[in-house]
Amino acid sequence: MVNFRQIDLNLLMTLDVLLSELNVTRAAQRLNLSQPSVSVQLARLREVFSDPLLLPGPRGMQPTTRALELREPLRQALDALESAVSAVRPFDPASASQTWRIVATDYTESAVILPLLGRLRAAAPGTRLAVFELNPPQILRQAEQGEVDLIFHLREGSPASLHQRLLFSERYVLAGRLNHPALKRRPTLAQFCKLEHVVVSPDGGGFSAATDSALANLGLSRQVVLSVPHFLFMLEALRNSELVAVLPERLVRAAAGLTVVEPPVAVAGFDMLMLWHERLHRDPAHRWLRQQIAMSLVADGESKGE
Structure with a gap:
C-alpha cells in the first residue's frame, strides 16, 4: 500500500x-x-x-x-x-497580469471579442488575451484540464456540465456587395433562389446550411456555388463578386462595402453562450472578465445574468 x-x-x-x-x-x-x-x-x-x-x-x-x-x-x-x-482577494484589474485564454470562432472574435478589446485594454492594461480556435469535440476537455478560461459556443452542443451565460440571440440577414443590383430591395423567394450564394462550412466542404433547411421545408432550393471555412473570407468574397450570403447580423453591422436586406425566407437564429468550468466560477478575476464581456455587449440590451 x-x-x-x-x-x-x-x-x-x-x-x-x-x-x-x-x-x-x-x-x-x-x-x-x-x-x-x-x-x-x-x-x-x-x-x-x-x-x-x-x-x-x-x-x-x-x-x-x-x-x-x-x-x-x-x-x-x-x-x-x-x-x-488560496486566499480570496479582491481583483484589481489595474495591476493584474493575467493571460486570458478564450476559445472563439472568427464570428465570435468579431461579435464578442472585438467590442471587448477597448474596455479590456483600458481597465486592465497589464493583461494579455490569447484566442484559440474553436474545436467543439475538445472544449469540455480543455475546460476540465484548465487549458482555457472561457468558451464562446452556440447553445446547441454546449456541454451541460459547464457553467453558461447567454450573451445574445442572433438573427440572419441577406448581404451582398454595395449596390448589388439584386439587393436594391428585399428579393422575392424566386429571385433569391436564382442568386449565387456562398456559405460558411466550419468543417470544410459543406454546401448546405440552415437556410437550405428552411427552403427545403417550402419545397425550394438555392444555388450555393462557394463554400468557405471562415466568415472573414466570405465577407471579402461578397465585396468583390456578385455572390450573396445569408449570415449573422452582428457580423455585418459595421462592415463596409456591403448591402444588407431581410432574407425572403425565415431562417432560425441561434443563442450565443459564454461557457466556463466550475473551478473558475467564483474566482474574482474571472468573474470580473465575464462581467466585462457582458458590459461590452450591453448596448444591445441582450446579455443575461449568470
Missing part, C-alpha cells in the same frame, strides 16, 4: 501534469522543469505506486490502468487543495 505521508506534494503535481500531457517534454515545459528532472520524478512515482503509470506508445505515452484510476481523483484533490490554500 502507498504510504500517503511519504508522498511529496510536488510528485503528485508532476503526476497530474504527466497524466494530462502524456509527454515528458511537454510536462516539463508546463512545470518549468528540465526534462531529466521530470523523468527522475516519474521514476520516483513508479516506485511509490509500484506501477509503471506511463508506458511508451505509438503516439506519446500511454497510461496504465492504475494511472487512469488516479487521474480524476488526483485532479479533484489538487483543485480542492489549491482552493483551500
Whole structure:
C-alpha cells in the first residue's frame, strides 16, 4: 500500500501534469522543469505506486490502468487543495497580469471579442488575451484540464456540465456587395433562389446550411456555388463578386462595402453562450472578465445574468 505521508506534494503535481500531457517534454515545459528532472520524478512515482503509470506508445505515452484510476481523483484533490490554500482577494484589474485564454470562432472574435478589446485594454492594461480556435469535440476537455478560461459556443452542443451565460440571440440577414443590383430591395423567394450564394462550412466542404433547411421545408432550393471555412473570407468574397450570403447580423453591422436586406425566407437564429468550468466560477478575476464581456455587449440590451 502507498504510504500517503511519504508522498511529496510536488510528485503528485508532476503526476497530474504527466497524466494530462502524456509527454515528458511537454510536462516539463508546463512545470518549468528540465526534462531529466521530470523523468527522475516519474521514476520516483513508479516506485511509490509500484506501477509503471506511463508506458511508451505509438503516439506519446500511454497510461496504465492504475494511472487512469488516479487521474480524476488526483485532479479533484489538487483543485480542492489549491482552493483551500488560496486566499480570496479582491481583483484589481489595474495591476493584474493575467493571460486570458478564450476559445472563439472568427464570428465570435468579431461579435464578442472585438467590442471587448477597448474596455479590456483600458481597465486592465497589464493583461494579455490569447484566442484559440474553436474545436467543439475538445472544449469540455480543455475546460476540465484548465487549458482555457472561457468558451464562446452556440447553445446547441454546449456541454451541460459547464457553467453558461447567454450573451445574445442572433438573427440572419441577406448581404451582398454595395449596390448589388439584386439587393436594391428585399428579393422575392424566386429571385433569391436564382442568386449565387456562398456559405460558411466550419468543417470544410459543406454546401448546405440552415437556410437550405428552411427552403427545403417550402419545397425550394438555392444555388450555393462557394463554400468557405471562415466568415472573414466570405465577407471579402461578397465585396468583390456578385455572390450573396445569408449570415449573422452582428457580423455585418459595421462592415463596409456591403448591402444588407431581410432574407425572403425565415431562417432560425441561434443563442450565443459564454461557457466556463466550475473551478473558475467564483474566482474574482474571472468573474470580473465575464462581467466585462457582458458590459461590452450591453448596448444591445441582450446579455443575461449568470
